[in-house]
Amino acid sequence: MGERRYTKSHEWCLVTDGVATCGISKHAADELNDLTFLDYRVAPGDAVQAGQTFGEIDSVKATSELYCPVGGTVEAINERFKDADELGVVTRSPEDEGWLIKIRLADPGAPAGLMSAAEYAAFAG
Numbered sequence: 001m002g003e004r005r006y007t008k009s010h011e012w013c014l015v016t017d018g019v020a021t022c023g024i025s026k027h028a029a030d031e032l033n034d035l036t037f038l039d040y041r042v043a044p045g046d047a048v049q050a051g052q053t054f055g056e057i058d059s060v061k062a063t064s065e066l067y068c069p070v071g072g073t074v075e076a077i078n079e080r081f082k083d084a085d086e087l088g089v090v091t092r093s094p095e096d097e098g099w100l101i102k103i104r105l106a107d108p109g110a111p112a113g114l115m116s117a118a119e120y121a122a123f124a125g
Contacts, residue, residue: 003116004095006069006116006120008123010025011028011066012069020069020070021101029091029094031061035088036058036084037058038056038084039058042074044075044076044077045074047072048068048071050068051067052068072103073106075103077100078098
């Protein structure tokens with residue numbers, strides 16, 4: 001298992017066997033807080049590019065676009081969150097149970113270009 005990596009748009013990914021499990025960072029979950037809706041714009045089998053929107057998440061405070069941290073093929077989306085009642089898991093465990101999407105990497109080296117946990121902590125302040 002690799003190191004968790006982060007984007008400037010507050011997504012994370014963790015690569016295991018060529019598949020990146022991705023979601024929103026704890027910082028983003030804390031900022032959004034009370035989540036109300038998640039709309040996936042991709043499905044398993046879709047090709048995605050790094051930086052492409054894969055969905056939208058709504059909270060009482062704001063609506064935020066969700067971006068793919070890496071490019072490749074969508075392996076899975078977390079169907080659990082199609083039920084708005086389950087979205088509290090994203091807030092409570094955004095970097096574990098609250099994962100949103102899994103992407104089979106087109107370029108296995110791509111995550112190295114993202115921020116490390118320490119770099120992200122400094123960035124997010």
